[in-house]
Amino acid sequence: MTSQRLAFMGAAAFAVPALDALTQAGHDIVAVYSQPPRPAGRGRKERRTPVHDRALELGLDVRTPLTLRDAAAQVAFRELALDVAVVAAYGLLLPAAILEAPRLGCVNIHPSLLPRWRGAAPAAHAILSGDETTGMTIMMMDQGLDTGPILAQKSVPMPPRATTASLEAELSVLGGAMLLEVLGGLSAGTITPVPQDEAQATYASKFAKDHGRLDWSRSAGELDRIIRALSPWPGAFFDLGETTVKVLEAEPAPGNGAPGTLLVRDMTVATGEGALRLVRVQRAGKPATDGASFLRGQRLEPGTGLA
Numbered sequence: 001m002t003s004q005r006l007a008f009m010g011a012a013a014f015a016v017p018a019l020d021a022l023t024q025a026g027h028d029i030v031a032v033y034s035q036p037p038r039p040a041g042r043g044r045k046e047r048r049t050p051v052h053d054r055a056l057e058l059g060l061d062v063r064t065p066l067t068l069r070d071a072a073a074q075v076a077f078r079e080l081a082l083d084v085a086v087v088a089a090y091g092l093l094l095p096a097a098i099l100e101a102p103r104l105g106c107v108n109i110h111p112s113l114l115p116r117w118r119g120a121a122p123a124a125h126a127i128l129s130g131d132e133t134t135g136m137t138i139m140m141m142d143q144g145l146d147t148g149p150i151l152a153q154k155s156v157p158m159p160p161r162a163t164t165a166s167l168e169a170e171l172s173v174l175g176g177a178m179l180l181e182v183l184g185g186l187s188a189g190t191i192t193p194v195p196q197d198e199a200q201a202t203y204a205s206k207f208a209k210d211h212g213r214l215d216w217s218r219s220a221g222e223l224d225r226i227i228r229a230l231s232p233w234p235g236a237f238f239d240l241g242e243t244t245v246k247v248l249e250a251e252p253a254p255g256n257g258a259p260g261t262l263l264v265r266d267m268t269v270a271t272g273e274g275a276l277r278l279v280r281v282q283r284a285g286k287p288a289t290d291g292a293s294f295l296r297g298q299r300l301e302p303g304t305g306l307a
Contacts, residue, residue: 002187004083009033011049014168015088018109021176029060030080035091036064068098077101099141104186106141111171115201118146124164125204128229134158136175138182140193149193151182163231209234216260219273220252238306246282253277262304267291
């Protein structure tokens with residue numbers, strides 16, 4: 001494969017396997033762009049992104065501009081004289097001056113079968129909607145929201161019991177392998193971009209914290225998908241008195257009753273259709289525990305209603 005002069009633009013852990021694949025393939029990564037370090041955790045200490053950390057481990061130059069819309073940032077990017085820019089879970093919009101700077105353009109790694117699930121949370125929405133098939137798309141970027149023409153696409157069956165974290169981890173490895181083929185094809189001029197079918201487009205909007213509040217009137221299957229789709233962010237939860245309880249893992253189970261009612265001592269809860277066993281939970285400020293142990297600690301009896 002011909003080595004190309006490129007910039008890598010990413011932030012989340014999802015993007016790290018692609019950065020590793022490019023490095024191992026011998027591409028000339030002249031700059032890595034990532035989000036600036038930001039306060040995180042209880043101590044509010046500044047924390048670098050996973051891509052930033054990995055780039056430093058690889059000895060790469062890291063740049064963390066707050067925006068790419070100012071002239072100085074655009075001049076600095078253009079002066080890199082890139083063949084191509086690779087973008088994966090970066091989190092900043094790329095204006096036209098950035099998109100047009102690399103000789104071969106900017107390519108994006110997106111964990112869905114575009115045009116299905118354009119936007120910020122494609123893996124989560126695929127799980128939430130019960131999609132039986134998912135996959136990875138590599139596209140040429142334009143100024144729209146994931147609207148650029150497709151360079152490569154590969155579908156895979158939805159893994160059983162997938163969470164957003166596990167699905168993104170699996171797809172990120174697939175994306176790294178696909179990326180190398182795409183860059184080779186771009187260099188050789190053997191790839192023909194395919195426009196997306198706008199009539200088939202769906203959108204994967206961001207989640208807010210309150211999207212994780214469990215509504216026991218929903219079916220057990222829906223609640224199971226919500227818990228898995230919202231893992232790790234924003235997380236599923238319910239209220240117990242004045243305490244918030246996160247549901248880290250659950251599974252549909254036999255049973256029925258008034259929605260939100262505890263049915264048995266292993267933390268099985270009646271839902272609008274069927275029941276859900278809460279396998280692992282975490283009370284605010286406490287370690288995670290299995291559902292049965294949580295019940296014993298809280299002295300909750302069957303018949304208790306959960307908010």
